[in-house]
Amino acid sequence: MRVSATLSLLALLEAVSCQSIIGFGPAFSLGPTNSWIREATTTLVLPKVPSPQLDRLALWPGMGTSGGDLIQALAVSFSDPNANCGATAGQWYGTQLGGTQVPASAGDEVTMHYKYNDSTGKYDQTAALNGKVVSTLSTSSGNAQGWGTAVECQDDACVGTVVAHKYTDTTIILNAIDTTFKDTLVLTEATSSGFSTTDGGKTWTVDTINIQAHTYDVTS
Numbered sequence: 001m002r003v004s005a006t007l008s009l010l011a012l013l014e015a016v017s018c019q020s021i022i023g024f025g026p027a028f029s030l031g032p033t034n035s036w037i038r039e040a041t042t043t044l045v046l047p048k049v050p051s052p053q054l055d056r057l058a059l060w061p062g063m064g065t066s067g068g069d070l071i072q073a074l075a076v077s078f079s080d081p082n083a084n085c086g087a088t089a090g091q092w093y094g095t096q097l098g099g100t101q102v103p104a105s106a107g108d109e110v111t112m113h114y115k116y117n118d119s120t121g122k123y124d125q126t127a128a129l130n131g132k133v134v135s136t137l138s139t140s141s142g143n144a145q146g147w148g149t150a151v152e153c154q155d156d157a158c159v160g161t162v163v164a165h166k167y168t169d170t171t172i173i174l175n176a177i178d179t180t181f182k183d184t185l186v187l188t189e190a191t192s193s194g195f196s197t198t199d200g201g202k203t204w205t206v207d208t209i210n211i212q213a214h215t216y217d218v219t220s
Ligand SMILES: *[C@@H]1O[C@H](CO)[C@@H](O)[C@H](O)[C@H]1NC(C)=O
Pocket: 117, 118, 119, 120, 124
């Protein structure tokens, strides 16, 4: 079997239109806030792709919005790397919805940055691979109310194991102080190094989010 992986928003949305099985694993989840999220940054350190590499497994941090949308940049593992932007066996594929797709490998660092743009009313999103911006996108989505990480399987990948991985240097900036934001944190098969505010409730940081290994057994 061929193996690969990708970083992309486009891939998942396309996938959603034809997927029949879907499952969610571990998560670090925040929200809703009494305010709204102006800006969020995190860096995903890519783990090894699942073995065997079945369609489709995605790792992503995202934000749910008041418009009912999801803002997300993804690392996706597909069964056929050659069909996806030149990724080779054992690679991830990175992508944003409507953005560029780039291959990435275990150990690579993918920084996802989402920022509300006051002049357009959209969220400007960038994905950087090892510090180099590889994809940018702006979407109109209302205001973000929560932020969280996800391990999502679709179809064939919903029987495999996703190894442990982590997110580093996560910062979330609210529009206004919300001291209760801390209480909205839910950890599912995950731990974090501490979630705290640096300015009384507007800027929130967490150094390391550790996502535990997860084995799916979703058959319908
Ligand atoms: C807001 O979006 C516009 C149009 O894309 C862009 O030119 C501008 O630089 C953005 N503002 C900021 C602060 O990034």
